[in-house]
Amino acid sequence: MPTLDLALSSLRDLNGALQTHTDGSNDTAFEVLNPRGQHAVAVGVNAPVTIDVRGSVGYYCGGMNQQARITVHGSAGPGVGENMMSGTVTVRGDASQYAGATGRGGLLVIDGNASSRCGISMKGIDIVVRGNVGHMSAFMAQAGNLVVLGNAGEALGDSIYEARLFVRGDVTSLGADCIEKDMRPEHHEALARLLDDAGITGVATTEFRRYGSARRLYTFNIDNADAY
Amino acid sequence: MGALPMCGIVGLYLKDTKLEPQLGSLTSEMLATMCERGPDSAGFAVYGAAVEGELKITVQSADPAADFPALAMAVEAEYGRPVRIDERATHAVVHVPADALGTVKNVVSQHCPTIRIMGIGEAIEIYKEVGLPTAVASRFALSEMSGTHAIGHTRMATESAVTTSGAHPFSTGLDQCLVHNGSLSNHHNLRRVLHREGMSFQTDNDSEVAAGYLSWRMQQGLNLQQALEKSLDDLDGFFTFVVGTKTGFAVLRDPIACKPAVLAETDSYVAFGSEYRALAGLPGIEDAKVWEPEPATVYFWGR
Numbered sequence: 110m111p112t113l114d115l116a117l118s119s120l121r122d123l124n125g126a127l128q129t130h131t132d133g134s135n136d137t138a139f140e141v142l143n144p145r146g147q148h149a150v151a152v153g154v155n156a157p158v159t160i161d162v163r164g165s166v167g168y169y170c171g172g173m174n175q176q177a178r179i180t181v182h183g184s185a186g187p188g189v190g191e192n193m194m195s196g197t198v199t200v201r202g203d204a205s206q207y208a209g210a211t212g213r214g215g216l217l218v219i220d221g222n223a224s225s226r227c228g229i230s231m232k233g234i235d236i237v238v239r240g241n242v243g244h245m246s247a248f249m250a251q252a253g254n255l256v257v258l259g260n261a262g263e264a265l266g267d268s269i270y271e272a273r274l275f276v277r278g279d280v281t282s283l284g285a286d287c288i289e290k291d292m293r294p295e296h297h298e299a300l301a302r303l304l305d306d307a308g309i310t311g312v313a314t315t316e317f318r319r320y321g322s323a324r325r326l327y328t329f330n331i332d333n334a335d336a337y
Numbered sequence: 338m339g340a341l342p343m344c345g346i347v348g349l350y351l352k353d354t355k356l357e358p359q360l361g362s363l364t365s366e367m368l369a370t371m372c373e374r375g376p377d378s379a380g381f382a383v384y385g386a387a388v389e390g391e392l393k394i395t396v397q398s399a400d401p402a403a404d405f406p407a408l409a410m411a412v413e414a415e416y417g418r419p420v421r422i423d424e425r426a427t428h429a430v431v432h433v434p435a436d437a438l439g440t441v442k443n444v445v446s447q448h449c450p451t452i453r454i455m456g457i458g459e460a461i462e463i464y465k466e467v468g469l470p471t472a473v474a475s476r477f478a479l480s481e482m483s484g485t486h487a488i489g490h491t492r493m494a495t496e497s498a499v500t501t502s503g504a505h506p507f508s509t510g511l512d513q514c515l516v517h518n519g520s521l522s523n524h525h526n527l528r529r530v531l532h533r534e535g536m537s538f539q540t541d542n543d544s545e546v547a548a549g550y551l552s553w554r555m556q557q558g559l560n561l562q563q564a565l566e567k568s569l570d571d572l573d574g575f576f577t578f579v580v581g582t583k584t585g586f587a588v589l590r591d592p593i594a595c596k597p598a599v600l601a602e603t604d605s606y607v608a609f610g611s612e613y614r615a616l617a618g619l620p621g622i623e624d625a626k627v628w629e630p631e632p633a634t635v636y637f638w639g640r
Contacts, residue, residue: 206629
């Protein structure tokens with residue numbers, strides 16, 4: 110397994126090696142040492158490889174990821190998994206602001222807490238947070254699922270489109286046009302699958318509440334024409 | 338103005354006195370990691386040993402070779418006794434008995450038009466200058482300084498000139514200093530209010546208004562924690578503040594909390610960084626409690 114030590118080589122070398130990985134290469138697992146909070150660790154990877162980052166990372170780790178399974182054995186700075194397309198990014202510690210922002214696909218798992226704006230403008234990504242999420246999470250969320258095992262801060266799901274939000278703990282407040290919705294059988298099924306994908310056991314889907322769009326804000330209503 | 342979308346902040350508050358000789362070197366390393374966040378200018382405040390009844394007045398001049406000897410002579414002539422002046426590049430610390438403060442202020446304002454007072458206190462010394470943060474730190478030999486706590490700032494100026502006086506920290510009260518990442522939107526009005534209350538400012542910078550606001554609240558009898566809590570009602574805009582007093586160290590983020598912040602705490606110290614890179618080199622960081630400070634929540638440590 111190739112080991113890439115950021116104390117010895119540059120970030121550009123690391124990302125160059127990961128981004129030029131081709132199908133059929135014998136190297137399918139990489140270990141990254143001494144990230145020391147550096148930005149953009151393992152961004153833009155497009156290969157079915159496993160990447161273990163030993164330590165805490167700075168901004169945008171795993172951004173734009175496709176196919177790769179990236180695990181941060183530490184905490185992550187702002188924008189972890191930003192705009193990821195597929196694959197899995199797992200953070201063993203906490204994540205800073207806007208984790209998984211604008212993500213199109215794949216799975217982002219945060220074992221600790223995520224701070225503000227988690228899943229902002231998410232477009233199909235699934236995000237599972239074992240701890241809490243901060244204020245304005247799922248702001249303008251368009252598609253995908255945000256699962257929170259802890260609590261959610263102020264203005265959850267503000268101006269939300271069609272993403273689904275599942276929260277097990279308390280929600281400080283819901284944002285504009287975000288409402289609680291019934292957990293129908295298909296939601297229990299989907300949530301069970303998400304928990305399973307994230308490796309979470311011993312948590313029942315009945316412990317969660319579902320939130321989503323009331324669809325009064327983003328759908329054009331002719332009666333409101335004067336207000337535009 | 339000081340509307341600063343990037344900028345880097347570092348802060349280190351020591352609980353373990355054995356680390357005090359290393360305060361400067363640790364702070365210097367933290368500051369160096371934040372060069373990319375603010376390559377235009379840098380500044381830092383170091384709280385060093387205090388001598389009972391004595392004040393340290395940090396002054397700055399663009400022409401130190403001429404200004405500082407002239408200041409020493411003028412102060413001695415007015416005060417009647419020689420005073421110690423420790424020069425460090427463009428800055429100098431004037432050590433005077435507390436009752437000589439008025440004399441030094443008068444001398445500076447009347448005889449030394451090119452000298453600026455950067456900070457006054459029993460413990461605080463403030464250094465700030467234009468240039469790459471690593472160069473600024475080495476110019477003032479930050480790594481050799483010792484003390485109990487230090488706060489540093491690297492600036493990326495976007496809306497006002499890159500000048501020494503526009504660099505942080507800002508000090509508007511004895512032993513007080515503030516660094517700021519963000520921008521205040523009601524600082525013009527607040528400046529007028531504070532003017533009426535007798536506060537004066539040296540720059541047009543929004544961050545100096547924030548510093549002045551806290552100094553004003555503390556003059557009214559609030560402690561630093563209470564002053565910061567009050568600021569949440571009265572300051573509008575984006576901010577992450579790190580604030581020092583003679584014995585205290587505090588952190589506050591605005592309710593929106595866009596501006597980055599990471600805190601770390603061990604039995605030996607509390608450290609602040611705009612991001613984790615600033616903390617990565619600290620001793621024992623692997624086992625420290627590391628977390629992102631909550632919005633609109635005052636974090637305070639004091640002895």
